[in-house]
Every structure is written in C-alpha cells, then in structure tokens.
C-alpha cells in the first residue's frame with residue numbers, strides 16, 4: 001500500500017482526490033490537512049465519503065506526519081507547496097503538486113504571472129511536468145511532480161499531434177476555451193455565485209491568463225520552437241468541464257489528420273480520439289479521467305479545428321494527479337481511474 005498524505009483536503013480538488021483514492025486498491029490516505037477544519041471527520045464534511053474513510057479526520061499540516069507518507073499531494077492555493085515541498089523531499093517523501101508552483105521552468109516568469117516571488121527556485125530543475133502523454137519516462141524517476149493546469153491539459157493534448165509532426169503554422173495558434181465554475185475553486189467569491197454564473201457566459205482574462213505561459217511552454221517543447229498563441233478562457237454555466245476549441249493552419253493538406261491523431265494516442269489509456277466528424281461533449285467525461293478529442297478540417301481547407309474536452313477536476317487536476325502516482329510507484333496507470341463518465 002502506498003501511504004498518501006493530502007495537504008489542503010477541503011477544496012474541490014482535495015475532495016476529488018479522496019473520491020478517486022477511495023476506489024484505489026493500492027493507495028491509502030493516512031493524513032489529510034485543513035487548518036480551518038482540524039479535528040473534523042472527513043465524512044462529516046463530505047457525506048459522499050461516508051463509509052469510505054472511517055476514522056480519518058482533518059489535521060493541521062505537520063511535516064512529521066506528512067514526512068512519514070510515501071507521497072504527499074498538495075491541493076492548495078499557489079505558494080503553499082513552495083514552502084513545504086523541500087522539507088518533504090528531504091524526508092524522503094515524494095510530492096505531487098496540483099497547484100502551479102512548479103509548472104513553469106522559469107522562476108521570474110512564475111513571479112510575473114502569479115504576483116509573488118517564486119518561493120523555491122532551487123527545486124525547479126528537478127520538478128517534472130506531470131503530463132503523462134509527454135513525460136511518462138521522467139515521471140517514473142521523479143521526486144517532485146507539477147500536475148498541469150486544467151486549460152493547459154485540454155489545450156496541449158489537442159495541439160500536440162499537429163505540433164510534434166511539424167504540421168501547423170506555429171505563428172498563429174488559437175485556443176478558445178470554456179470552463180465550468182468549479183474551476184474557480186470552492187472559495188466564496190461573488191463571481192462564482194449561482195446568480196452570477198447561471199444563464200450567462202463570458203470571456204475573461206483576454207489580455208493574459210496565467211495559463212498562457214504554461215500552455216506556451218508545453219507547445220514550444222512539442223514544436224521545437226517558439227509559438228504564437230492566442231488563449232481566451234470563458235466561464236460557462238456548468239459545474240465541471242473544459243471544452244477547448246483549437247484552431248491552426250496546416251502546412252501540408254495531404255496529411256490524414258484523423259490517422260495522425262489516432263496513431264499519436266493509440267497507446268494512451270486516457271486519451272480518446274473520436275471518429276472523424278464527432279463533437280465531444282463535456283458531459284461524456286464528467287467524473288472520468290479522460291481527454292476526448294475530435295479533429296476536423298472544415299471544407300477540407302487548410303484550417304484545422306480540434307475539439308478537446310476534459311473534466312477540470314479529474315483529467316484537469318485530481319485524476320491526472322492519481323495517474324502520476326500510479327506511474328511514479330510502478331503501478332498499473334489505470335488503477336482507481338477506470339470508471340466511465342456520467343451521462344447525462
């Protein structure tokens with residue numbers, strides 16, 4: 001059994017980790033922290049977990065108890081893992097961070113987008129970006145994993161086959177992305193209220209969103225050169241889900257894009273390339289650790305439209321984090337993650 005600790009167990013990604021790990025045959029959650037709910041039984045806060053975590057209660061973060069775990073997940077706001085990851089690594093505990101603390105390779109770039117100095121630049125070199133479809137071999141050897149963000153997961157998986165094959169004009173890529181409201185976290189905020197978000201939809205952060213440098217970093221690696229990317233996120237009236245509509249211009253019209261995508265993801269357990277002409281729905285991945293993709297070439301011209309959907313809390317966060325755990329500990333990558341999406 002892999003002994004698991006979770007720092008920040010009361011947010012949406014924390015409770016989603018608990019839900020997924022409840023079905024995991026080889027991982028056991030032994031520590032879960034919350035400063036505000038310390039002492040409260042997990043199932044008293046989250047009744048969906050009644051019967052799964054008897055005896056497990058929230059506790060204040062403590063390096064001694066966390067350091068006794070094999071692996072610790074951080075499901076915390078940005079900056080928290082900076083402060084604690086180093087001590088845990090020194091104690092021999094592996095770290096899987098769901099926040100953005102170790103996603104960007106450049107500490108100055110991180111400081112610019114996250115509005116505070118990077119708290120652990122000395123750890124950046126060894127941090128592995130936890131997108132298994134790209135970095136599976138590095139994840140196997142890692143001590144510190146940065147789980148990709150939700151928009152970056154859907155967007156990179158949609159663009160990768162085109163960029164790796166050198167088939168897209170990299171100067172003009174467009175990612176038009178929609179997110180459900182749970183992407184904003186569980187914290188109380190006027191912008192997340194039901195009356196503010198239902199029956200309405202809006203774009204935000206058009207001038208620049210903090211996921212832009214993360215997506216650009218991944219696409220640059222795939223293309224082997226700088227990319228010009230326009231990324232526009234939208235808030236939509238659903239709870240879970242990301243829908244990315246991606247646009248690129250192909251430089252060679254003769255290539256069979258459907259075959260290219262199918263081949264790229266043929267051995268990936270959590271990427272589903274749909275038949276030509278399909279329109280993936282976010283509800284088809286709700287609760288599932290799946291990125292479902294369809295590739296289109298309208299009017300057979302040189303424009304490619306890729307549709308990519310995920311559940312922001314699963315393949316976009318906690319599911320991907322568990323997938324990383326499985327790879328890291330040499331387990332079957334699908335453990336705890338094989339359930340289908342919930343439809344309707």
Ligand SMILES: NC(=O)C1=CN([C@@H]2O[C@H](COP(=O)(O)OP(=O)(O)OC[C@H]3O[C@@H](n4cnc5c(N)ncnc54)[C@H](OP(=O)(O)O)[C@@H]3O)[C@@H](O)[C@H]2O)C=CC1
Pocket residue numbers: 007008009010011012013014033034035036037061074075076077078080098099100148149150182183184185186187312313316317
């Ligand atoms: N929501 C989503 O779809 C996605 C979220 N993420 C990222 O995952 C992380 C978690 O997000 P989310 O689940 O929404 O929850 P929150 O960002 O709301 O995090 C809340 C948790 O962190 C704990 N926490 C807060 N401050 C500290 C601190 N200084 N030290 C220790 N614990 C702290 C809180 O408990 P307490 O204050 O009681 O200690 C609580 O359990 C964030 O970085 C988010 O950006 C990533 C991908 C998708």
Ligand SMILES: CC(=O)N[C@@H](CCC(=O)OP(=O)(O)O)C(=O)O
Pocket residue numbers: 098099100148149150151179180181182183184185233235
């Ligand atoms: C709808 C919504 O507000 N989404 C969040 C992004 C999701 C998230 O949690 O960001 P990380 O993946 O970097 O942690 C936002 O735009 O700030």
